Amino acid sequence: MDLAKTYDSGQVFSWKIVDGNYIAPIGTALYELRQMEEGLCEAKLISGPSQEEDFIRYFDLRRDYGEIYNHIVGRHPELTGAVHRGRGIRLLKQDSTEMLLTFIYSQNNHIPRIRKSMEGLKELYGPEIGTYKGHRFYALPGDEVLKGLTEENFIALGAGYRAPYLVSAIANIGDLRAGYPDTDVDSAALVARLQEIHGIGPKVAACIALFGYGCWDVFPIDTWVRKALKHYYGSEAEKSGFIKQKVGEFGPYSSLVQQLMFYHMREGVKDERRPKNQQSRGRAKG
DNA sequence: TTCCAGGTACCCC
DNA sequence: GGGGTACATGGA
Secondary structure, three states: OOHHHHHOOOOOOOOEEEOOEEEEEEOOEEEEEEEOOOOOEEEEEEEOOOOHHHHHHHHOOOOOHHHHHHHHHHHOHHHHHHHHHHOOOOOOOOOHHHHHHHHHHOOOOOHHHHHHHHHHHHHHHOOEEEEEOOEEEEOOOOHHHHHOOOHHHHHHOOOHHHHHHHHHHHHOHHHHHHHOOOOOOOHHHHHHHHHOOOOOOHHHHHHHHHHHHOOOOOOOOOHHHHHHHHHHHHHHHHOOOHHHHHHHHHHHHHHHHHHHHHHHHHHHHHHHHOOHHHOOOOOOOO
């Protein structure tokens, strides 16, 4: 696992970097994550209950990523560069309600602002769960507190025109909990249900299903992934039906392929803006 | 200052 | 189904 790549892959907005370590709230527990030699990490419980099973599930530790990377490269050699650059990224299984709100915030928005808005929401309304080197950490407010929030509250948190979307999403939390356990769900049914919520379209629904419910067969398409598809498959990617066919080929690893594409394209652009001697390894081929 | 962001709703054809 | 536009906000 590569903490820097995982942090930087647009899926988690609750970690903080303090003195080179990643401080991660997981449920009501707070962990210090330290990157050791390549691929190895050390985690230390800072505060809160030690719940090993939650931790394992959050990082998806029982899955053999090496085997999956080999499978992807073997079947889709054009993705070799993306796999090389993204090796170490893990798809995190986070809290479904947090992902619901986070990815509504994410639409037409910058990653630093998404992070800031979610932090503000937790600081203002959530319970404090621990302190690390002077930095306080908060959990997401409970359902009842969230239900009490108004559009004005969210506008004050910088949500802009998304404020009514957030309020309507919160009104659906009870129904979502009742209908969809946050694991082993039918992703197609879940995505369809999420899209019934005003302000949630196909991309946001797919991200919530992936990061909040652990659905690996979804394929969220944002600006970066669209660029990647065009990069790999040219004008073919524009044709209707092509992406559906491609996702069919990626099958149960669709989400990881998507995440590798996202990371690869973003880092590629960052590289172009960086001096050559600071560029990351594993550049795109082709 | 201007541009733009892990999109979506809404309108038109 | 495809194509266009408005949308709040603040970081870069």
